[in-house]
Amino acid sequence: MSVALEVRGLTRRFGKLVAVDDASFEIRRGEILGFIGPNGAGKTTTMRVCATLDLPDEGDVLIDGVSVVLDPRGVRRRLGFMPDSYGAYVHTTVADYLDFFARTYGLRGKDRARMLAYVKDFTGLTPLEHKLMTSLSKGMKQRLCLAKTLLHDPALLILDEPAAGLDPHARVELRELVKALAGLGKAVMISSHILTELSQICTSVAVIEAGRIRATGTVDDVIRRARTQHQRVFVRSLAPIDALLKLMLETPGVETARPERGGVVLEVAGAEDDLARLVRRLVEAGMDPIEFSPKATDLEDVFLSLTAGTVQ
Amino acid sequence: MTLAAEQQEQVATELAPLAERLSDRLNPILVKEVRQSLRGRYFKVSFWVTLTLATMIGLGVLLVSFSSTREGASAVYGPQFFVAIFACLALATQVLVPFSAFLSMGSEWDENTFDLLVLSNLKPRQIVIGKVQSAAVQALLFYASFGPFLVFAFLLRGLDLLAIFLCLGISFVGSLLLSCLAVALSSFGQGRFARLMLMVLLAIVLVQGTFVTIAWAGQTMMIPSLLRDPDMLQGLAAAASIAAAVAAFFFAAACARLAHPEENRSTGLRVMTLVGIAVGLAWATIIDGWSVDEDVVLGAVMVGHAVLALATLFFITEPERLGRRVAAKLPKSRLVRLLATPLLPGGARGLVFFVCGSLMMSAWALGYSFIAEGRLVFTTGELDALVALPLYGVIFLGIPSALFTKRLDSLAVRGISRIVIVTGFIAAIMLPALIGFLFGLPNWADFEHPLNVFTMIHQMLRKDGHYEEARYFLVAGTLICVALNWPRLVRAAREQLQAPTAASSDA
Structure with a gap:
């Protein structure tokens, strides 16, 4: 699959603040990349640069090989951006709104009519086309904005917090739409705070904190890499819990230990070799372990392990 | 449905595709x-x-x-x-x-x-x-x-x-x-x-x-x-063309404001300023009836300089660097890049713009005199005024703006620098008068001092008063201005010459 978006050494400063610091990652066609990070991490700045609404101080972003610095208009033809907050035109119906943007993208006559019918059908807006857009619910407005971003059939979609403020039903619908778009071969970059939501649709992730990319790759890769750096383990033994706790806290590599459900939950820095050493130490210390189960790592664990919630 | 209503609907249906096709062009x-x-x-x-x-x-x-x-x-x-x-x-x-x-x-x-x-x-x-x-x-x-x-x-x-x-x-x-x-x-x-x-x-x-x-x-x-009345019609035509130039300037200003800060927001406005001045000079020539009235010519040059200085106030306080998108669009030829200097964005280039605009007006005044009368009709005092006007502009715009050159990227500093230039100009007229009043210098107290552009130009045109002092001020001021602005001018020229073109950036 060809690369739809390539971020190369992107740096964006606002005065002394480095909002994005030498960020690099890429998205291929058909891929859904979850762009995750705490508030103020630089997600929206990165997305605005990718969407040509802002310019990098250093580095570049290529959309289908076209530079956001050198050819912003060329980029806009290849990209659909759904910002986290966008306005509604007063006295404008759903149909008029979409018709206006279709005209701005240069769609004429039958091509425009065909595309409008397609996006309205795809996003389920056909029954609402004569409603004023100011009277739409939040979920419907999100659909409308998504429909607008699809009008010129972009190769890459950048969705900034599209699920924010949506009820569970609307979230599921949006998730299905995003999956369908990836199925059509479009690359999708999506930021969200709802990590469970992202983990269900993303094929890859990029984790950003304080402007720096902390991890990037497929979801499985990132989780595997996180597992080699950090593990959570539940241990139960026949020995008293206090003794088990004391031993574990004295063991090198164990970061935290807390009692839970008749055992101890450990946060261990290191890979699977380090877990094997831990088991050996339990046995050698005569703790009689009866359960030693590493917890499955998910996207939320990865996020929490990689970020400290630093806000710039 | 009545027959008339049916016919109306049929016409509307037939016209709809035509209306749709026409609206595609809008x-x-x-x-x-x-x-x-x-x-x-x-x-x-x-x-x-x-x-x-x-x-x-x-x-x-x-x-x-x-x-x-x-x-x-x-x-x-x-x-x-x-x-x-x-x-x-x-x-x-x-x-x-x-x-x-x-x-x-x-x-x-x-x-x-x-x-x-x-x-x-x-x-x-x-x-x-x-x-x-x-x-x-x-x-x-x-x-x-x-x-x-x-x-x-x-x-x-x-x-x-x-x-x-x-x-x-x-x-x-x-x-x-x-x-x-x-x-x-x-x-x-x-x-x-x-x-x-x-x-x-x-x-x-x-x-x-x-x-x-x-x-x-x-x-x-x-x-x-x-x-x-032909004069009325001529006046209307002049007003219409000047209004068109002003409207075009507003249009360019709005386009510049809506463009991204990294885009070229300056060239359009610089061109429109020069076009506006050229339209004014053309009408001055027509109204003068090709008979070189010095008052009309010098009046047009003075108004032109006022407009030029007002526009340059904004150009000279622009951020110095070209921006990545502008740099990438520069012509390949180094000579053309240098020739384009006055029209490209950047504070230092704003100073060059002012000088070029002034030269354009001087060239018009002298050229008009030679073409219409076959000789130079201006007195030495009037020629002094034609030289002094641009020099005053260069000094009052160039010296204060040079002090801010490294911090013009900040919007706040740009605003402050514009205020400093305007207040500096007013202070340059008022303060010597106050000094003259306090220290018993009657000419200065009467605002007849070299920093007062209005009095000096007036005296040059009338060839009376103490305007000779102004020559020393203008020479010294211009030298200081050039010395202060030299580094930014060199940086600007180097940036233009060394900027990579779009093709080389891609590579």
Whole structure:
């Protein structure tokens, strides 16, 4: 699959603040990349640069090989951006709104009519086309904005917090739409705070904190890499819990230990070799372990392990 | 359904594809704005209120006119009725319509929709044209609805058809010019407070402009022979072309404001400033009748320098660097890059722009003298003034701006530097006068000191007073200015010459 978006050494400063610091990652066609990070991490700045609404101080972003610095208009033809907050035109119906943007993208006559019918059908807006857009619910407005971003059939979609403020039903619908778009071969970059939501649709992730990319790759890769750096383990033994706790806290590599459900939950820095050493130490210390189960790592664990919630 | 209704529907169905094809050619902003206006309240209310007001005022004027027993009163029924109706029309097209354009542009910031327009790939130029076209359509709707009143006024007699068309044409051009101004002002006020201030300023300009149009129309209707006066026609043509240049400047200003800060926001405005000055000089030549009146020539040069200095105040305080997008679009030829210096963005290049603009005006004055009279008609004092004007400009703009050159990337510093330049200019006139007053220097106390450009130029032209002192000040000031600005000028030239082209950046 060809690369739809390539971020190369992107740096964006606002005065002394480095909002994005030498960020690099890429998205291929058909891929859904979850762009995750705490508030103020630089997600929206990165997305605005990718969407040509802002310019990098250093580095570049290529959309289908076209530079956001050198050819912003060329980029806009290849990209659909759904910002986290966008306005509604007063006295404008759903149909008029979409018709206006279709005209701005240069769609004429039958091509425009065909595309409008397609996006309205795809996003389920056909029954609402004569409603004023100011009277739409939040979920419907999100659909409308998504429909607008699809009008010129972009190769890459950048969705900034599209699920924010949506009820569970609307979230599921949006998730299905995003999956369908990836199925059509479009690359999708999506930021969200709802990590469970992202983990269900993303094929890859990029984790950003304080402007720096902390991890990037497929979801499985990132989780595997996180597992080699950090593990959570539940241990139960026949020995008293206090003794088990004391031993574990004295063991090198164990970061935290807390009692839970008749055992101890450990946060261990290191890979699977380090877990094997831990088991050996339990046995050698005569703790009689009866359960030693590493917890499955998910996207939320990865996020929490990689970020400290630093806000710039 | 009746047969007539069926036929109507059939015609509408047949015309729909044609209308659709025609609308494909229109600016998308125009289509959107017209749809919004027709659904919104602002246009509907202002439309019906204006029509009602025009009807009532028209009837009132007719009642008063018909009740007059004065001899020959019937001859002025038409002009009186026309002026009353025209006043309503001018208020609608020159106040309400531009105001609507101002609100429309402002709503893009308020409703947070401007980013969507940028993403839609519309160029700033298309956005501004769309807004102005929408204002023009609204104005045309007003003209159409006032048609019956105007025909009625003509039938009352006493009206010159040329005068009617001229009045309507001038009010339409005025409406377009004021709409351009409204969109430009609105694009400057992205914050609510700033826009409120600009709205007050706009309201003052709109009302003033409209009253001038109404007063002119009244005079023309009452004395139609004025339109046969060649001087009047020449004045109208001059006013129209200068208005067009001003409108083009506002248009360029609005486009520059809507463009991304990294885009080239300066070249269009620099070109429009020079075009505006050139139009003014051309009219000075025509009005002078190719007989070189020194007062007209030097007056035009002085006004030209005032306009140039005002525009340069903004250009000279621009961030120094070109920006990555602008640098990538520079021509490949190094010579062309250097020749383009005065028109490219950047503070140092702003100083070069001022010098080039001044040279353009001096060249016009001298060239006009040689071509029209075959010799140099200016006295030595007048030639001194022609040299002194640009030097004063260079000193008062160049020295203070050089102090801020490294921090012009900051919007706040840019604002401060402009305030410093203006206050520095005023202080340069006031402070020596105060010093002269305190230390018993009578000439200085009377504002006859070398830093006062107005007195010095006046004395140079009259060849009296103490203007010789000004020469020392101008030489010293220019040398200091060049010394202070040399590093930024060299940096600017180096940046232009070393900037990678788009092709090499890609590589």
